[in-house]
Amino acid sequence: MALAAASRGLLHAGSRLGRREVVDGARRFANKRVLVETEDTSGIAVMKFKNPPVNSLSLEFLTEFVISLEKLENDKTFRGVILTSDLPGIFSAGLDLREMYGRNPAHYTEYWKAVQELWLRLYLSKLVLVSAINGASPAGGCLMALTCDYRIMADNPKYTIGLNESLLGIVAPFWLKDNFVNTIGHRAAERALQLGMLFPPAEALKLGVVDEVVPEDQIHSKVRSVMVKWLAVPDHSRQLTKSMMRKATADNLLKQREADIQNFVSFISRDSIQKSLHVYLEKLKQKRG
């Protein structure tokens, strides 16, 4: 059975996580933090982030997500995946700062490898990926959206999307920068990254951070109709085309993956950075009361 196919590579240890249920006539492949809803007939699966309170990309979330994605990737039933959030008002708040604060270098190494893995798997996915951005999507939330083939955002001015790392005192990794430059161009990326800009839907659309903005209650029907259009293209030529467009950017990370990890670990271990993260985390705690 394809869904049960053993996952390979880095994250094989997690292959026991999956449980299968049948809910409302659809197969549901439920982990704790990523709900996978599938329909056999359409070839479409939906991955719903459910990691309260804000879908932070914790190490556990990343591990489950990549395993779930790999299963879909290896199951010929599925040709397209919709990424969306199961939590109201938040797509994903991005990297989990608690994984980056007060831990040891071995932990930082493991965490950053998992972040790289998430991006690589998504960016190079053979599946059609469409994101239904139904909530705020800063930093790592924006990262997941940027890897998709098409991005649809709910038209709610409270939601913003962007790479705001610089405002937190940190820097987006070069491969995410490359992905961003590919998406909105060099100049717009340079400005947005330096200023740590978060864009409401209308501005995100104008700049090309997202491809379409729709009323919030229509986002799931819209994302489905867009997916149908993408699935009308023969898989093999679409996949070869996608690979041709993205290979150079992904190779840029693959050929210096270790150096990128070392760079992250040494940066995040600095006293000044740990101090900034401490201040920020304390603020968050107070805010959440």
Add this chain to the structure above:
Amino acid sequence: MALAAASRGLLHAGSRLGRREVVDGARRFANKRVLVETEDTSGIAVMKFKNPPVNSLSLEFLTEFVISLEKLENDKTFRGVILTSDLPGIFSAGLDLREMYGRNPAHYTEYWKAVQELWLRLYLSKLVLVSAINGASPAGGCLMALTCDYRIMADNPKYTIGLNESLLGIVAPFWLKDNFVNTIGHRAAERALQLGMLFPPAEALKLGVVDEVVPEDQIHSKVRSVMVKWLAVPDHSRQLTKSMMRKATADNLLKQREADIQNFVSFISRDSIQKSLHVYLEKLKQKRG
């Protein structure tokens, strides 16, 4: 006499094809498939595609086209060339699928080399190239337009332009992809290439696939006035600037030309691809029936 100058290189065998006539006071350099109209005073030549029914880029068309272009290139009388179609409603339908179906590897090799040669000669031309896109322009038709310094399209919603290879089950070559990315940016190219999108004039303009859209009956006067503006720039600085902009992209093909040919020949020889082309050609036959 410059127009009769022997053509060099790959395509020298075709140098006997040219016949010259005088028509309506203009010199006309007529092959079977490419009409070349020249005016001594303006420095402008017009190359009109005439390969019925749809200006397919057959091996013969490619050979004649490159020879004609080279003659203009070597004749100091000419500084600019207008590319347009002599057939109503079609600029060019692109590559000739009959050259890619049911032949042997030697033929595929010869054909792909000629396609590469067409692109290289156009993309690196010292002449100012302006296209008057007066009809549909999918795939290889779009390729020719993309090599130009300026693209003007007739405002007829029946005409579309784009690289629709993925819908035919094939993939645009990487160097055409590079040319496309240079023209409309990475994101727009990624989406358009994956979906095999063909754009009507207004959308093509908005995306930057073409530079200007004009009423169909004004396209030839417009293209001429645009050419005059380009010819106001000194040739030597314009040519050096053009080369600076395009050299890296062209070198990308030149340094792996053989590998690109091998890649094409092995791809097109696959049973699955041959089968797809067969189905498509049968459909075309019935349609034209």
Add this chain to the structure above:
Amino acid sequence: MALAAASRGLLHAGSRLGRREVVDGARRFANKRVLVETEDTSGIAVMKFKNPPVNSLSLEFLTEFVISLEKLENDKTFRGVILTSDLPGIFSAGLDLREMYGRNPAHYTEYWKAVQELWLRLYLSKLVLVSAINGASPAGGCLMALTCDYRIMADNPKYTIGLNESLLGIVAPFWLKDNFVNTIGHRAAERALQLGMLFPPAEALKLGVVDEVVPEDQIHSKVRSVMVKWLAVPDHSRQLTKSMMRKATADNLLKQREADIQNFVSFISRDSIQKSLHVYLEKLKQKRG
């Protein structure tokens, strides 16, 4: 004292040029051709070009400018610099053709090295650079603007900005081309560079050559409020981000700096180019009476 810190490197010979005055409560660091106005409290310095009649980038101007910039760069008091003109109606007319005409190769070498140095220091500056383009800004004037983090132009249709080298029979250097492509994209840059286009404010804004156009009498207040926004970002993450965005482009020059100088010297020494410059300079003389 930081402002008096010895300047390093290529241009150390100029370190005696600076004189300091106190004017209107602000420190003013006055050379002959570049006025530097500083306010200790805001962290902002203003560099005003004052090289009549048209702020040409003479060798002396370049030398003074780079020394002044380096002093600001080395003084931790300052985090942002505003570039603007002290002369009415002209931001900068660009390279000084008199440095490129009728001199010897040693002079051309020295001059081009200083032009490269200007661009490198500006493009890689750790400071936030914002330009208040309050006058015409062709060629080298545009070069200075393009290195900034943000560009604001006065809304006066008499002012134009762009790289018009090709119309003068010369060619923009490849590194300025790279900077231009990063700013407005490959296609727009290819067209603008080939045609030597100069854009009035509205077109410059549309194309992305500048980021904002404001009424002429508001440009200095606007540039200041923009600077405040940029200075809200922590310096260290902003600087790392800026470096990540620009390093590859700057390295492209750094690794072939000598070849670029040789190329310039041999090009500018050609009889044909010297003749063109002579004709152009004579025209300018007559025009200025």
